[in-house]
Amino acid sequence: MIVTQYVSELRRLRSELPAPVGLVPTMGFLHEGHLALVRQSQEECAATVVSLFVNPTQFAPTEDLTNYPRDAERDVRLLEEAGVDLVFAPQAEEMYAEDHETWVMVDRLTRRLEGTTRPTHFQGVATVVAALFHIVEPQRAYFGQKDAQQVLVIDRMIRDLHFPVELCVVDTVREPDGVAMSSRNTYLSPDERQAAPVLRRSLDLAERLWQDGERDAEQIRKAMVEVIEAEPLARLDYVSIADARKLDEIHVIDRKAVVSLAIRIGRTRLIDNAVLPPGESLLARSSPCS
Secondary structure, eight states, X not given: OEEEOOHHHXXXXXXXXXXXXXXXXXXXXXXXXXXXXXXHHHHXXXXXXXXXXXXXXXXXXXXXXXXXXXXXXXXXXXXXXXXXXXXXXXXXXXXXXXXXXXXXXXXXXXXXXXXXXXXXXXHHHHHHHHHXXXXXXXXXXXEEGGGHXXXXXXXXXXXXXXXXXXXXEEOOOBOTTSOBOOGXXXXXXXXXXXXXXXXXXXXXXXXXXXXXXXXXXXHHHHHHHHHHHTSTTEEEEEEEEEETTTOOBOSBOOSXXXXXXXXXXXXXXXXXXXXXXXXXXXXXXXXXXX
C-alpha cells in the first residue's frame, strides 16, 4: 500500500492501477462502517483508493473542525491490513489553494433536513467530492447509507455534471445496540451513549407501523417523536418522512420514502435513517464491477 498527500503523485500512482478503480472518500478516524465500504469496493473493483481528509469547507464556524477526532497512524494501519492499494491523505492547502473560489452547489436537495441547520455543509461536501472524482478518476465510489441526504446530493451531482462514476451505497453498519457507527459517537459520555439507541428505536417503530399497514406519514412522525421525547437526554432536531428521490416531505407513504431524524444528546448531534419499504435500497444498484 502506498500513501501520498500530493495530487501530482496520486495521479501518477493512480495511472498504474488496474481498472476498475473504486474510491472510498473518508474523513479518517476509521471504524467498521468505513471498512465495510472498503470491503465492498475490493469485492467489486480491481483496485481501491481511500482518501483520508478532514474537509474544512463542510464545517460551519460553530462546528467541531478543530476537535474532530483524528488518528492518522491507526487509519493507515487499518487500511494496510485491509489490503487497500492507495491512500490519499492531503493537507488542506493541497486541496484548497489560498485563493480558492470555485464551489459546487446542488441546489434544491441541500435546502432540506441537514441543510436547514447547516446551510454551507453540502457545498463543502459536493466541492471536495467533485475534486476527488477529478483527481482519482474512479469508476465507482462508495458511500454509506447512514448519510442518506449526502448520498442523494452526490447522486444528483454525478448525474448533473456527467461524472463517469457509479455511486454505490452500502448499508449502515451498527453497534450491537443499534446505534449507527459514527466518528462522533466518541463525543458521547457513558450516560449519553446509553441514550443513543433512541434513534434506532424510533426508526424501528416507523418500520413496524409501515409493516402493520400505516401509510399516514404524520401518524408515524408523531409516534417517532413520542419515542424520542421519552428519552430525557435527547433533544429533537427533526423527524422527516420524505420522497426517497427528491426529499420532499410526503403526507401519504405511497412510494419509496426515507425516514430520517437528527437529535442532540448533550453537545453531540446524531443522525440516522431508514428506507420504507424496509429492505429497499436508497438507490437502485446495477450489476457489480467485472
